[in-house]
Amino acid sequence: MFDFRLEATSGAARAGLLTLPHGPVETPVFMPVGTQGTVRTLSPRDLATVGARLVLANTYHLHVRPGEDVIATLGGLHRFMGWEGPLLTDSGGFQVFSLDGFRQVDEDGVEFQSHVDGARRHLTPERATDIQWVLDADVAMAFDHVAPGEADEATARDALERTMRWLERCARRHRELLDGRPVGPSDREGQTLRAAERPTVRQTLWPILQGGTHQTLRAEGLQRILEIGNWTGLAVGGLAVGEPKAAMYETLEALAPRLPATLPRYLMGVGFPEDLVAAVERGMDLFDCVAPTRNGRNGTAFTPDGPVNIRNAAHRADPRPLDSSCDCETCTTFSRGYLRHLFVAEELLGLRLLSLHNVRYLIRLAAQMRAAIRAGHFPRWATDWRRRYTQPG
Amino acid sequence: MFDFRLEATSGAARAGLLTLPHGPVETPVFMPVGTQGTVRTLSPRDLATVGARLVLANTYHLHVRPGEDVIATLGGLHRFMGWEGPLLTDSGGFQVFSLDGFRQVDEDGVEFQSHVDGARRHLTPERATDIQWVLDADVAMAFDHVAPGEADEATARDALERTMRWLERCARRHRELLDGRPVGPSDREGQTLRAAERPTVRQTLWPILQGGTHQTLRAEGLQRILEIGNWTGLAVGGLAVGEPKAAMYETLEALAPRLPATLPRYLMGVGFPEDLVAAVERGMDLFDCVAPTRNGRNGTAFTPDGPVNIRNAAHRADPRPLDSSCDCETCTTFSRGYLRHLFVAEELLGLRLLSLHNVRYLIRLAAQMRAAIRAGHFPRWATDWRRRYTQPG
Numbered sequence: 001m002f003d004f005r006l007e008a009t010s011g012a013a014r015a016g017l018l019t020l021p022h023g024p025v026e027t028p029v030f031m032p033v034g035t036q037g038t039v040r041t042l043s044p045r046d047l048a049t050v051g052a053r054l055v056l057a058n059t060y061h062l063h064v065r066p067g068e069d070v071i072a073t074l075g076g077l078h079r080f081m082g083w084e085g086p087l088l089t090d091s092g093g094f095q096v097f098s099l100d101g102f103r104q105v106d107e108d109g110v111e112f113q114s115h116v117d118g119a120r121r122h123l124t125p126e127r128a129t130d131i132q133w134v135l136d137a138d139v140a141m142a143f144d145h146v147a148p149g150e151a152d153e154a155t156a157r158d159a160l161e162r163t164m165r166w167l168e169r170c171a172r173r174h175r176e177l178l179d180g181r182p183v184g185p186s187d188r189e190g191q192t193l194r195a196a197e198r199p200t201v202r203q204t205l206w207p208i209l210q211g212g213t214h215q216t217l218r219a220e221g222l223q224r225i226l227e228i229g230n231w232t233g234l235a236v237g238g239l240a241v242g243e244p245k246a247a248m249y250e251t252l253e254a255l256a257p258r259l260p261a262t263l264p265r266y267l268m269g270v271g272f273p274e275d276l277v278a279a280v281e282r283g284m285d286l287f288d289c290v291a292p293t294r295n296g297r298n299g300t301a302f303t304p305d306g307p308v309n310i311r312n313a314a315h316r317a318d319p320r321p322l323d324s325s326c327d328c329e330t331c332t333t334f335s336r337g338y339l340r341h342l343f344v345a346e347e348l349l350g351l352r353l354l355s356l357h358n359v360r361y362l363i364r365l366a367a368q369m370r371a372a373i374r375a376g377h378f379p380r381w382a383t384d385w386r387r388r389y390t391q392p393g
Numbered sequence: 394m395f396d397f398r399l400e401a402t403s404g405a406a407r408a409g410l411l412t413l414p415h416g417p418v419e420t421p422v423f424m425p426v427g428t429q430g431t432v433r434t435l436s437p438r439d440l441a442t443v444g445a446r447l448v449l450a451n452t453y454h455l456h457v458r459p460g461e462d463v464i465a466t467l468g469g470l471h472r473f474m475g476w477e478g479p480l481l482t483d484s485g486g487f488q489v490f491s492l493d494g495f496r497q498v499d500e501d502g503v504e505f506q507s508h509v510d511g512a513r514r515h516l517t518p519e520r521a522t523d524i525q526w527v528l529d530a531d532v533a534m535a536f537d538h539v540a541p542g543e544a545d546e547a548t549a550r551d552a553l554e555r556t557m558r559w560l561e562r563c564a565r566r567h568r569e570l571l572d573g574r575p576v577g578p579s580d581r582e583g584q585t586l587r588a589a590e591r592p593t594v595r596q597t598l599w600p601i602l603q604g605g606t607h608q609t610l611r612a613e614g615l616q617r618i619l620e621i622g623n624w625t626g627l628a629v630g631g632l633a634v635g636e637p638k639a640a641m642y643e644t645l646e647a648l649a650p651r652l653p654a655t656l657p658r659y660l661m662g663v664g665f666p667e668d669l670v671a672a673v674e675r676g677m678d679l680f681d682c683v684a685p686t687r688n689g690r691n692g693t694a695f696t697p698d699g700p701v702n703i704r705n706a707a708h709r710a711d712p713r714p715l716d717s718s719c720d721c722e723t724c725t726t727f728s729r730g731y732l733r734h735l736f737v738a739e740e741l742l743g744l745r746l747l748s749l750h751n752v753r754y755l756i757r758l759a760a761q762m763r764a765a766i767r768a769g770h771f772p773r774w775a776t777d778w779r780r781r782y783t784q785p786g
Contacts, residue, residue: 082726
């Protein structure tokens, strides 16, 4: 039920086909982020319209609200959010480390304060695995310890070592669940979820490689990850978390040749159009980021000629579409003048129309990269794309 | 290009077919309100999906922002907002009288303060007619003077008399525009709109009957309106503006037998489901109200069993749809538990999903009334509907 077939390469860039329980996913692929079980402003029908395939949801947020028990009662995350395509859940590790408020890490896990009601909560590798199992995503992620982007080697090693130990615990727990062991009690209800509410499809678990921008740590971590499991995919975490972009690119360049060709590679939290292209150039396959929806809500649209701020007065009576090459509802229906009006008049439809376009833009960008890889001219395509995106006109 | 055919009656209720330049409209009909050139949270594609036919936009709001000059440059209101079906614009009269802030009425028109930038603006019957002409709606409304719902007879007569004099000025101006006279200068740009930006379809102008809850004033006003023009439709204004509901119903009951059967009757600003049914029982044909979208954004959904507040904790893990008899995207895709989660988590999608359902609910309600009228059993249908809506369970 989990399969990755590498279809073509061009330079270090790869095109592949990832098969998941809820359907196939062509790579490179951009995953829209449905933090709270909804990709902000977009309906599942919108997501299908813009060609979304694999959608990400955040375990931390859904655990805190409405709680995995509610989602299980309502038929699991797919049915809950009305998305019948493949889903991937992060583990909550990144959120626990990146959100403000109290947190305390020890070997067992992380104690933290809910951003919703301030209540103390506890996440462990086993608990994060249980929650994702109950959510019933196609792909679950291991619970990891994320160090800041510019962490020194000792700090980065500490996070890597803990992540490795937690990975073994996640893998053990996930195996037990696959073997039919019930999930543990909910930390709010104190009740074990009923059998009827358990997942009906087999879920896979992907490890997360940490190690900051320290290439030796990345290489060592990778080797240890590959030794302890027969994974169906692998994520690169701890990048795009505040380090200089050059350091992220160098880390990926050094890492790519060591990664097994047969595993899909998920670069977490990336990104903006230029980062997506740079990461595909460095052998990455899957991406997620809130940039298209967050920027869309701020009035910034991605276009082949670089970002456009639709609030700009220059667009007041501009009859052109946002992006004349785009096939989305926003670009085929509305003028820049109308979109600007929606933002100036604070109409909610504007937030949605720019989010819709930006998600479509990144999905098309991934599809264009895939086509260039399969045609064997990805390096030239990337050069041309970058020239136009960064030096329009 | 303007035609109204009465197809059936049942009691005082009527079913008809109104033909407008942008297409036919079956009555009774509920018009969603696109105040600023957008029905809040809904795209034109959403509107088509829920079966909307005739959509209303507000002249006052569009005049103040972005300005009719911008809309004309962008191809008129239909193209601006991406709505290819029929459009009706109100005249701005109601807004000028109901919005807060400075306003000064004299015989010429109204001076008021823009709610956007505080600038002084001036609306006259001629100017309101010009603006609507430039917007290019199928149906324009005459510029009226609205008195408060509980105005005494002297105040109501004063408003009626001014509305009558203004109606003659609107009609004269509209005739000039139809005869090819250019529109007057924009009050901001000081420039006459270019010929190429003028409307391409013939527009009709409907009068608005005032007179408060004073039946003699209503009867007199109606007679005078019918004497001065060969109208294609007629609006009843100055109701649902603060008077007791019983007074509104009585006014309509007294008025209905006097109205010519051949004209479609538009009851402005109504309404909630129970008001729609009561007004159809009293011979009204067209309705508009922000209730479905405003209530939707507040978390209140219309259902056949009365309103449902989706924020209620009872819906936390409720797998049922909002309205099991409804065919909208919201009701066919999502559980009440998910919709509640969206509202509790302050996700924008929730505002849209409830707005979408509520608009669909009123459009279906109008269609159900139409079917009952054509089947000849509307009075019984209305009794049954009211019993279920007000006494669920």
